[in-house]
Amino acid sequence: MADKGLLLVLSGPSGVGKGTVKSAIVENKVFPFEYSVSMTTRKPRPGEVDGQDYFFVSEERFQEAIKNGELLEYNNYVGHYYGTPLAPVKEMLHEGKDVLLEIDVNGAQKVREKMPDGVFIFLTPPDLHTLHLRLEHRGTESEDVIRGRIKQARNEILEMEDYDYAVVNDTVANAVDHIKAIVDAEHVSVKRVIDDYRKMVKED
Numbered sequence: 001m002a003d004k005g006l007l008l009v010l011s012g013p014s015g016v017g018k019g020t021v022k023s024a025i026v027e028n029k030v031f032p033f034e035y036s037v038s039m040t041t042r043k044p045r046p047g048e049v050d051g052q053d054y055f056f057v058s059e060e061r062f063q064e065a066i067k068n069g070e071l072l073e074y075n076n077y078v079g080h081y082y083g084t085p086l087a088p089v090k091e092m093l094h095e096g097k098d099v100l101l102e103i104d105v106n107g108a109q110k111v112r113e114k115m116p117d118g119v120f121i122f123l124t125p126p127d128l129h130t131l132h133l134r135l136e137h138r139g140t141e142s143e144d145v146i147r148g149r150i151k152q153a154r155n156e157i158l159e160m161e162d163y164d165y166a167v168v169n170d171t172v173a174n175a176v177d178h179i180k181a182i183v184d185a186e187h188v189s190v191k192r193v194i195d196d197y198r199k200m201v202k203e204d
């Protein structure tokens, strides 16, 4: 197991700031890892780069990827498909590299079924009041929509019971620090290093 990289799955309720925390980890190269670039049918936002932020593809291409079994998991989120290409993830893990996925809770559940060895990190808001304030602050949603989002978040927060770690996104810097500590600890967890030691004692 030790010569295999860690599969790090960062997930959590919508609106919690997964994308921002992921970007901070990627931009600051907080620890050595490869980011798994997802495939999506949504259009690029200004500044987003194809092959770096996402592989932006047509609906036909996405359906083909599903049919060919090219995806580890996929989901339809507000009318657009998002999926994790399987081959690069397998290859990078095999090469001993840690791989980071940033996906929604539905996708994380599917990854857990297929790759239970992964490290599943659940990002949470400090409390529902803060989530409410953040959604209000965006100023893009009506009070009704915000209430719906909070209701959805209440249900999604309970999904953390299937995860390994809960990290509070109070500030991005704190969340990133906690994630780094988790990755460091996972690298020395006995279940991941025991095979190395088994080999070591056999050789002597």
Ligand code: 5GP
Residues within 6 Å of the ligand: 014, 018, 019, 038, 039, 042, 073, 074, 075, 077, 082, 083, 084, 102, 103, 104, 106, 107, 108
């Ligand atoms: P956005 O369009 O804002 O970049 O992403 C929308 C949502 O899709 C976010 O919650 C993000 O975590 C999720 N997402 C991004 N890539 C994937 C993926 O490959 N699979 C799944 N299931 N969700 C994804």
